[in-house]
Amino acid sequence: MGKVLALAGNPNVGKSTVFNALTGLKQHTGNWPGKTVSNARGTCDYNGRQYELVDLPGCYSLMAHSEEEEIARDYICFAHPDVVIAVCDATCLERNLNLVLQIIEAAEQVIVCVNLMDEAAKKQIHIDIKGLSKELGVPVIGITAREEIGLERIFLTLQQMEKQKSHKLLAFVYEGPVERAIGMLEPAVEWATKGEENTRWFCARLLDANSNLLDSMEEYLGYSLVEDAEVAGALKEAVEYLAQAGYSKEKISDAIAASYIRRAEQISRKTVQYGKKDYDRKDRRLDWIFTSKKTGFPIMFLMLLLVFWITICGANYPSQLLSDGLFWGKINWYWRCGRPASRR
Ligand SMILES: Nc1nc2c(ncn2[C@@H]2O[C@H](COP(=O)(O)OP(=O)(O)OP(=O)(O)O)[C@@H](O)[C@H]2O)c(=O)[nH]1
Ligand SMILES: [Mg+2]
Structure with a gap:
């Protein structure tokens, strides 16, 4: 079986349009969010290689709030697709980057496809694709899926990625106290998971304490990390340290969510230019x-x-x-x- 490519992104950004163009299948598309409600699968060939594509439901964050978001989150975080193709809407990139940053943090390999480049051009929005790739630390491609423009570059990029030996993604950096708390947790989590998992991501999720995500994590691991004696001890210490630094339990998850938003804002300021100042006045x-x-x-x-x-x-x-x-x-x-x- 070929590589598994998962199409992920916010609702209504063109994931199913990319999926249909590549597989020749007919996943439901339409101009409203929430059309895809479960994973759809299809295959495609490029240069004699077969790829399996998975079209995921749209989600705004990996801290899922709905059943569809949970399906997408669990697939991205725990199904280990070979590459996650994070599809974004070029006309509102900043909002989309929030999820892209979370995907890059969770997944092993990521390609970012900035879709709706035609709409962005109409609104005189210019995106510095190279700059975006540098900021995110992953390959970025500009596409217009509806016209099938730029899709071939996904496969060319995949082939380039195969040639590179190391695929270490840039680590997402939280604010100081959260980083220190992650540092306090890391040895215990690394030990409990035998170093086979994305330790930093697991530590951040333990601090985030989203019960729904913790349940999925337990199901995936086959045991409860929070019930492991070493991890529980380290987690207690880390949470106490954060409480002393002024982070109540609710504030920890707010601080984590705010870190993604702030970083998305910074990246967008550096890489997106608006030709018309009042492009979104209406x-x-x-x-x-x-x-x-x-x-x-x-x-x-x-x-x-x-x-x-x-x-x-x-x-x-x-x-x-x-x-x-x-x-x-x-x-x-x-x-x-x-x-x-x-x-x-
Ligand atoms: N102008 C333009 N429209 C596009 C492009 N790609 C997709 N669309 C349109 O965007 C709308 C949403 O496309 P979908 O492929 O259904 O989006 P999705 O991400 O699968 O949506 P969900 O399944 O709800 O998450 C449809 O009306 C598409 O025709 C593009 O490159 N340019
Ligand atoms: Mg869809």
């Missing part, structure tokens, strides 16, 4: 109108009224039109061909 204005307290609540109330009106009497108008149309259609049909011959 979106921001609509955002403000619909989400501010002053206007948001009245708009929501009016919309609820509209829904009530449609449910109670508004729907009668189209149904009346339909019934009139059918009634006249029936009479016409009767006069043209339905009358008994004697009366014609």
Whole structure:
């Protein structure tokens, strides 16, 4: 069997479009998020080599909140695909980088595909692909999946990666106290997992204490890391140290989440340029109108009224039109061909 390539990314960024273009299959695509709800598999050949592609459901973070996100997270973190292809939307790269950073931290090998380059060009958004690759420490490719532009470069990059011996990804760096707490945990986790796992990632997740992720971790390892005596002791010390440094339990996971957001912001500032300064003025204005307290609540109330009106009497108008149309259609049909011959 060939290499397994997993397509991961935020919802609605074109993962299934890439999957369909490469495999010739027809995964459901459409312009709204959450279409792919389970892993779809297909194969493709390039230069005599076979690859197995896995189209994952979209997710915003590896700290999953929904069933689909859990499916994607567990696959990326525990199924060991040979390469994760992280698909991003070029028109809102900063938001997408949050997940990309988490994927790079968790996976063994990653290629980042910045999709919708056509839309970015229309909005005069310029992305420094080389600079992005340098910042992330992984290969980055600009693609327009809908036109099948740039897809071949995925395979060329895969072949280049095969030639390189070492695939060590850049380590993601958290803020000082979290880093020190990870350092306190590392020896115990390394020992418990016999050095066979991504120790730093496991340590950060133990500090993060997302119960859902810890359950998946236990299922994957076949034992509970937090119940290992050495790990439990080190974890207690690390959490106490963080508490002294002013990090309550909730603040630890907030600090971890904030680290990804800050880094995504830094990278985006360095690598994305906007030709039009007010490229998203319309979106921001609509955002403000619909989400501010002053206007948001009245708009929501009016919309609820509209829904009530449609449910109670508004729907009668189209149904009346339909019934009139059918009634006249029936009479016409009767006069043209339905009358008994004697009366014609
Ligand atoms: N303009 C443009 N649109 C694209 C491109 N790639 C995909 N799309 C469109 O983006 C929308 C979403 O594509 P999908 O492939 O369904 O996205 P997805 O990431 O699989 O979405 P989920 O399964 O919901 O996570 C569709 O309307 C595609 O036609 C592209 O390169 N350019
Ligand atoms: Mg999809």
